[in-house]
Amino acid sequence: MVEREVDGYAPTAVVDASVIPTVRAKLPEFTGALQRVAELVLADPASAARSTIVELAERSGTSPATVTRFCRALGFEGYADLRLGIAAETGRARAAGWSVDIGREIEPGDPLTKVLEQVMAADTRAMHDTAALLDLSEVERAAQAIAGASRVSIFGASGSALVGEEMQFSLHRIGVAAWAWTDVHNGLASAALSRPGDVALGISHSGQTRETIEMLAEAGSHGATTIALTSFPRSALAELADVVLLTATQATTFRPDALSARHPQLVVLDLLYVAVAQRTHQRSHAAFQRTAQAVDPHKAAKHGDPGANRHSLH
Incomplete structure (x- = not known):
């Protein structure tokens, strides 16, 4: 050619x-x-x-x-x-088994083996597509910003809020000051206190969720580095962000796009979290040790004694 x-x-x-x-x-x-x-x-x-x-x-x-x-x-x-x-x-x-009649609607009488096959096929394809779509240089930019941030604010609504809370927990475990905001009033109040050196992450599959756009825009107007996680590069959320992380979804008749985006979103955020931990290795390692020691007494009993760590009922 x-x-x-x-x-x-x-x-x-x-x-x-x-x-x-x-x-x-x-x-x-x-x-x-x-x-x-x-x-x-x-x-x-x-x-x-x-x-x-x-x-x-x-x-x-x-x-x-x-x-x-x-x-x-x-x-x-x-x-x-x-x-x-x-x-x-x-x-x-x-x-290769990536898409086994993904578009066909699951019937009420379908066996769970076939339902599992459908769900796994859709999720696998979406995550492979996300890996192909993702710009790793943007992930690098986002990781560098979060690693050096004074604080990280995470904004999302509905299913995206759940994903945001997962990211907040992960960052918190490695010593990054992060908050996940789902209420627009509280989120806007936090965003208004943003300053240069902070990071704001907005999560929205469609990139058109008004509340998320408002909160991210408010944080950006005060100097925070803004990151968008969305499936649409031309969306309003992506347009206002400094860094854009893209996900792909595998649309099905049995699950709306917004729900189909959840697993690809988690994959991208897991990658971002690990990248941040790499760039703050010493601090992250120390944080892991301290948090592990703090929660260890509340884990299941060791050495085969199932009642050793239970509180006494007397």
């Missing part, structure tokens, strides 16, 4: 590479119509492989010429080659 630059985008050799991760990697480089085509392909690769160039153009609100430019920016000669590449990749994913 002869590579040539197309409208400022250097083509990517994709003969031996996976198409979808390549599209994700180049997504930040695309703007306007090309970005809409890319996001549509990422949202439903199998559908893109079945669509004609005209259908894909109509669904993305672009034109066949734009779709052709998109294909060439990826290193393909045309849309037919892109379709073949996506079809081959989705076929490999099915053969």
Whole structure:
């Protein structure tokens, strides 16, 4: 294949590479119509492989010429080659057991073995996709900011709030002063006290949760470094953040997108937590020792005595 630059985008050799991760990697480089085509392909690769160039153009609100430019920016000669590449990749994913009829709704009478297969397939694919989508340089920036932060404020609502509380607990265990805020009033009050050297992390799958956007924006206006964890790079939350961490979801008929995002979010935050611990190794190690000693008397009894640590009832 002869590579040539197309409208400022250097083509990517994709003969031996996976198409979808390549599209994700180049997504930040695309703007306007090309970005809409890319996001549509990422949202439903199998559908893109079945669509004609005209259908894909109509669904993305672009034109066949734009779709052709998109294909060439990826290193393909045309849309037919892109379709073949996506079809081959989705076929490999099915053969590898990543997606076993994920889109089919689970029936009330389905056995738990099949339900487990469906859930595991969806979560596995979402986490693999997140790994391909994640920009590790952004994770590095976020880790450096948190490692040197005076305090970390974490904002989220509903399911994102639960994920935020997990991160707050993890950071607290390694000696990072972190608070998770779910109430918008308390969160805004905390954000208003932010200053340079602080970090604010906003978590929202859609990136459109108003309360989370307001709290992150308030913290940023006072000089805090802002981090967004979202599935949508063009969302309002991502647009206002200094650092953006992206997750992928595997949409299913049995679980809403927001719930599907939970496990990928936890994976990204686990990676971020470990990266922070690496950069504060001495402090983190000392914190682990102290916290372990503090809670050790309340753990299950050692040496086979199940009642040794129980409080007396008398």
